[in-house]
Each structure stands twice: as structure tokens, then as C-alpha cells.
Amino acid sequence: MFPARVAREMPHRYRLEAAKCKKCGAVFFPHRLICRECGHREFDTINVSAIGKLISYTVIHTPASQFKDESPFALGICEFLEGVKITAQVVDIAAADIKTGMDLQIEFRRVQTDGHAGVIGYGYKFVPLI
Amino acid sequence: MFPARVAREMPHRYRLEAAKCKKCGAVFFPHRLICRECGHREFDTINVSAIGKLISYTVIHTPASQFKDESPFALGICEFLEGVKITAQVVDIAAADIKTGMDLQIEFRRVQTDGHAGVIGYGYKFVPLI
């Protein structure tokens, strides 16, 4: 059985579900109960598009314990068509080849081998376009 | 090397050192920087006497994880001649034989096998008089 914490985040982490405000159209990832832009409380569920633009990145050399084995690893923020920005690891590319402004694609991967929650965590990572 | 946290508590946990207010004589275990009774800030170091009187006890059936192996175990509060009261496990006696008001003696034992701090913790426990 999945721990509740993993199950709860599955729509976002596994299916990239976002919430689009029915009133003003603002998009939030993950979902919210009230729109940060207009205060409306009803949303449509949409999916974040698969390709985003990298707006900044870093290479982390001193991670928390559950990421020790992968260190150093790149972490970036991508901006997507819907207006949402997402933080995730940038993988399958050498650090020297990562450039701000490049397009990256979202893929489903194992993220943590064993977090403080004591479970294997799966979710999205950014990879280069094929 | 001892972690700092263990070394810091050694005077209290290993040697039962208490602080006696130089002004009003109140005794504190562990030490304090200011007397809770009179506000004085100078103390003499004394040792808590080895035998105390049990003023209440319980038998814990649902402990935190580092005490799982010993569950159920008795925990009591003893009052000592110097006026201090101390909480510790009551061991080497069947739960049914523990009585409020009985005299118990302090002994040095292993207390935790592996706490959240990740170290083996030694300290005092209460045992019956020989």
C-alpha cells in the first residue's frame, strides 16, 4: 500500500495535474483551494505541457542525505506554456551542457531512494529533448 | 569520539552532579545558570545521594521507537534527600512489586540502544535496594 503522503501527491507528481482558475484563468501547480490572483475557489484540472524553458539552474554538491548517492546533481526551474514554473532535477545531460533558456522535457523517474518519510519517491525530472 | 551532546550531559547522567545555590541552598538537577528560587547565579557542585523514594510510577506499553525492544517497561519519579526529583526507568523488579513510597537506588546502565541522535545512550536507572 502507498503511504497516504505519496498517494496524495500522485496527481501532481505522476500526472502533472494543475488547477486552472475558472474565473481568471490563472494556473497553479500543485492544485489550490483558492486562486492566488482573484480569490475564486473553483478550478478546472489541466495537465502541464511536457516541454518547458529552463530559467535558472544550479549544480548541488552538498545535498541532504537521501540525495547523497547522486551528488553532484543539477536542479533547475522550468517555465511552462501554462504559466507555471516547476523545480526539478536536470538529468541525462552533462552539467557543462546545461544552458539557461534551453527547452527541457518532463519525464517520470525515481527521485528519492529513501527519504525521511522512509519511502521510495517517484516523480518528474527534466531531460533534454530527443 | 563522543558526540557533543553525550559529552555535555555526562556530569549529570554519569556522575549525578547537581547544583546547589550558594545563596538559598536550593538544589537543581541538572545544573542551572540561575536559581529558580532566589535568582542567585552561583552554585556549588554536589552529588545526588544514591537512594531515593519513589513518588509515582507507570508501566509504558507504547514507547517511542528506540525503546521498542524493552517494552513494557516501568518509569518512575524518585525524590532524593537533597530535594531534587528525577525521572528514570525502574528495572530489576517485576511491575507488580513496584510500590509508591519504596526506596530505590540509582545505578548506571545503558538507557537507549539507538536514539534519534544515532548514539547509544548511557545513564541512570532505578533499581531495588540489595
Place this chain on the structure above:
Amino acid sequence: MRDVAIVGVGMQKWGELWEKSFRDLFVEAALNAISDTKVPKIDHMYIGCMTGGLFVGQEHVGSIMADYLGQKHLAATRVESACASGGAALRCGFIEVASGMSDIVLVGGVEKMTDVSGDGATYALATAADQEYEVFHGATFPGLYALMARAYMERYGATRDQLSAVAVKNHDNGLNNPNAQYQMKLTVQQVNESVMVADPLRILDCSPITDGAAALILCPLSRAKEFSDKPPIKIIGCGMATDSIALHDRRDLTSLDAVRISAEQALKMAGKKIGDINVTEVHDCFTIAEIIVSEALGMFPAGKGALACVNGETRVEGKFPINASGGLKSKGHPVGATGVAQAIEIVHQLRGEAGKRQVKNAKIGMTQNMGGSGGSSVVHIMEVA
């Protein structure tokens, strides 16, 4: 100091709310409170939360909750006093409005306790006790209250049945509270025979592990009519006190001095006597706690609290109705939220909207919220303005 009123309240049905995250729990309760009013915006927010760090790996509680509440840039302060975090947050909110620093303040409380294992929750809760001189030796919260219970029973001759009567009474009340986690009737025998947790306390002496949140809206009394058509509830007394963190450092295991002192302060500020209070919510984290608290508040002499409950004096129709909501025992105990939810129950009682658990002619109400084994206590007194 300006007069301060509660003009809106909100929570949700509490329980093991696996589908609701820490942030969603809080936002849901806060939106319910906002919807209970006509306030246009919030000026400041206080959030009671005992340990977001250990329960969900999330501190910086003010920032995340202001963000997800959709209140851009809202200043928000998280407040902690163990299980009295909610009461401490209410005190801060009261002072913020009384001072004139802010007009509209949201006071909330939240705890998400079921994302960790039972062991993990036991560890997290034990951080309210002395980590080095209680917890290191194996003390748990039921264990500390068990030490108080045995001392009380031996000194005053209180019985197992008398402890159980507290749980039975609170579950009877909780049956009439749709937001309660456990809406089920208990018998003395069921409590007496339930699984041992820390002798003499059994599982049905203990409040449960709960996910939940609660929130209320404060404003200057002079502006209350702008924001609500319901009767404004004025905060007339506020007291807070601490005691030694370690139970063994108290002068007496069967007394709760922080409770006594915080109640004396609040009564003095309100200009009331305990006999003036019509309805009270107290911190019954364990059956023994409600008994000793009722004595510390001055309702009953030392050693007589257990019998008073058995005699019905603390029932909804009694002289001192205690925990008409069902208390922590039946309603649940998401530690950071509890103090705020206590105030919400008093608001419902004073507004006359408590339904089947309504205390008749309730004009003045009191809340008592406790941290740890009595290391802190916060008391509020409210009346219909």
C-alpha cells in the same frame, strides 16, 4: 487596549484525513472562517502549530499558509507552545488587534499527524517534554500523565471508574458534534477494559492522533457589525503561564499551577469569578487532565474533580459544563489546532448555535489549553457583546 471580538469561525470534520495535506487542511479551515464573515481582506495571521518539522518536514508555516490561502504577501506568524500552540496564537491575535497594529486578524491552528507512523507521532509529541531528562529515559506523554494519575488516585482515593466517567461524558457530548472525530458512545466498562497504554492509563483515557485545523477571525469590537450579522463574541480575559518543563520539577504531581495561574489572570482581567462562567472547554488530552484542570480552574476543591464528573456536575446540564464539544477525547486532538477549536466551540455556544449540545443561557465562556504535561497553559474568557 481596544475591545476585540471574534466575528467568524471555521474548521472541518477532524480525523485521519489521508487525502488532505498539511497546507490544504489549514486553508480549508481558514476559508471556512473567512466565509463565516464579510471581511474584505486579512491584515495579519497567527498560526498555532506544534511541530510541522517533525510531522511533515515543513517549517516556515506562516509563509506556506499565507501563500496557499491566496493572500499575497500577507504577514503571518507561526506560534508554538506545544499542545497549547492554538491558545498561544489566539493570545497573539487578540493583542495584535487590541494594540491597533491590525484590524482584521486570522488566528488558525493546524496539525497533520498521520503522515508519520505511531512511533513517529510518539516521538514528535514527546518533544513537548524535557528531551534530555524525561524523553531520554523513555517518557512518553501518556506516561507522564499516568504518573500524575497514579499520584492523584493514591492521594485522593480516586478510582478507575471515576477516570472512565470523564471519557464517557465527553463521548456522550461528542455524539452531538458533527465535526468530532469519534462519534461513538462509550461505557465505563469499555474504557476500563481497553488496551493499556501507560498504567493506569488505557487507550480510551487518551485523546487520539488527529489531522485537523481550525480558524477564527478577530476584529475591533467597534467594527464587528461590518463583518458579521451574528452576535460578536468579545474576548474579555486572557491569561497565560508556564511551569517547569519536566513533570518531576513541579512542587506536586497532582496540581497544575500553570493552569491555576493562567485562569486567575484571565478571570482578573475579565472581572469575573469562576462561578460566573457558564460553559468551559478544557484540555482533556487524558481523562486525568480534565479532572485536575477542573480543580486548578477553581471549579472544585483539590481531590474532588473526579467525583464532580461522576456526579454529573460537568455535563451539559450541570453546574460547570465542561467540553460540550466532546473535548479532545472525542473531537480529536490535532495539537496545534486544539486551542483554536476550543474557542470556536465557545463561540458556537455563546451564539446559541450549538444544537443538541447547547448549554442553556450560555453568556460567558472559557477555554483552557495546555502544553505538555502542564508546562504551559493559556486561558481565554469570552462573552456575548
Place this chain on the structure above:
Amino acid sequence: MRDVAIVGVGMQKWGELWEKSFRDLFVEAALNAISDTKVPKIDHMYIGCMTGGLFVGQEHVGSIMADYLGQKHLAATRVESACASGGAALRCGFIEVASGMSDIVLVGGVEKMTDVSGDGATYALATAADQEYEVFHGATFPGLYALMARAYMERYGATRDQLSAVAVKNHDNGLNNPNAQYQMKLTVQQVNESVMVADPLRILDCSPITDGAAALILCPLSRAKEFSDKPPIKIIGCGMATDSIALHDRRDLTSLDAVRISAEQALKMAGKKIGDINVTEVHDCFTIAEIIVSEALGMFPAGKGALACVNGETRVEGKFPINASGGLKSKGHPVGATGVAQAIEIVHQLRGEAGKRQVKNAKIGMTQNMGGSGGSSVVHIMEVA
């Protein structure tokens, strides 16, 4: 609201204080603050602490600290806003005295960070970020500020040398502060060549892991002469704001809106403009933070903060002296204590007792304390009364 003054301050030399426990650290600083005054007793206490739970397994911080401070039954409230916990505690204390609820309030801050491993500290600090949408993916605090640093450098053409200039300046100041953790001179080259932590940030861009505490005493300005012969320092402005907890949810990675808004609030309350401020302590948890904060405060236009530091404008003798104390970078950063220690430095500066790091003719001072990657900010403005 009553006028409020700071009449006493205390801390200790910060560092890796292995021999001092969580409780002793706090009590030592609090006793030093009390000894700096003639106050007979404390009416209430606020304690800033980010995560006693994760660093030392101790919550219920108010109870344990009141107990070990020897102040029987003193009401004490712990306040958290991540690394801005100290600033948030000062805001609460200011309001408590301003309201008339209490006359003498001790505001303290404490963090004991070296009882856990480096990994453990990284985890504990990361709970100030979004646990589910940043930390889950591997974000650390240096990592988040590194994302800001790269965006800033690429947008404005800031250089590696310019980041390093901030560290060099703050270490130069720290040489003159006997309480600073690192009293050592740095060169641009040393910073540039130090170990990489999160590209482009290196270890000497980062504030250290520190054990420490700080405390100050507040009272109504009208009573300040009773308690101290030193010039009372009046709090004339107080601002606080939040922003999204996740860095990626901000409108712009190179701005800090919570800082800008909290500063605007405080300046408005004080009736001052940024040009009126003679001395400022800001939250330089990383070199890039000081640069962006100096812009958000309105000292320099966006993109010009890095150059302003290089040009000496933020040195003790510059137009806008920043972090004369050495800042978090040299003084150390026990997260819950930092905001309180910033106020202590301003008190020393306004009293004219800052020795070799004294800013000339300092009459008005400002503190800016930040939580997380900018998810909260608290600003205070003070002047010699």
C-alpha cells in the same frame, strides 16, 4: 499604541559551542540582556526559534526557557518564521508592549545547530522551503539561492568577483566584532576558489552553521529611564510580509518582494525614507542575498546592488553601511537568533558603543530579517529616543 523602547541587550560569542546546550545558550544570552538593565522581573517572553524539534528534539520552547531562566510561571511564546523567527519574535514583543498588555518583555532567539550532522542540518534548514515541491526534488538552501544568483548574474552581468566582494566586506567588519564566529580576513580570490556548494555559490558565499542566542528587553518608552541609564532605543517602524514559499512561484527570481513590502511598511510607519537610514543590518545568508536585499530595500536600483558593494557604498564609512556587525556571514547564523542579534547590533550602533565598527553619527537604524528563500521578511526601524 504606546511608544516602545529597547533598554537592554545580550548575547554571547557565537560558534560551534559544543559545551553549551540549547537551554544554556538561551539562558546565557537572556541573563546578559537582563544584566544590561535594572528590570525587576519580566512580564512576558517571546522566543524566536526555527526548529527545536529537528535540531535538538525539543519543542515547547517557551516552557523550557522560562523554567531555566528561573522566572517561575513566566508566560512565554515561541515564534517561528524560519530564519526570520527572531525578527518575528521582536515584532510580537513590540506589539505586546505597545498594546499595554505587558510592560517588560524579553525578546530572545536561539538555535542549537551542531548537535546534528551536516546532512541533518541541511535537512532541518530545508524545511523552510516547500517540502513537497522543492525539497522532495533535492533542493537545499544554498541551491535555492544559487538559482537566484545565476538568474541575477545572467540578467545583470554581475560577476564572480562582485559576489565575493560582499563576503570580503562582511569579514572585514566581523574582524571588529568580538562576538563574531569567524574573525578572519578574506580575499576575493579565497572566496572565488573556495569549495563549490551549489554552483555558482561556494562555501565562502554561505553563512555558517552556528550555535547561538540573543536577547533584548523591551519596555514602554515612558519607563525606559527606570531600567537603564543608557540611551533608550525607540522602535519607530515595523513591517512584515510573506511571499510564495516556493522560489519558482515568485514573479521574478531576482527580486525579493517580501523584503520590499516589509520595508515599505516599516518606513511608512516610521515616517522615514530609505535615505534617512544611517545603518542597516540585512539578512546575508548568502552573498547574493545581501545584494538583492539592498535593492529591495530601495538603496540601489535593480541590478546595481552588486556594483554598489564593490564601490564601497555599503562599507561602514559608505553611504548605506550594511552589516557593520559582520553580518550572518562572519558573525554566524543560528537561525532563530539572527533577527534578534541584528537588532542588538543596531542598539550598539545607536548607543554609540560599537567600537571599531561604529558608524559615525548613527541616529536611525534598520534591520531586515529573511525567512527561507524570501518567503518571509521582517523589517524594524529604530532611533535614539
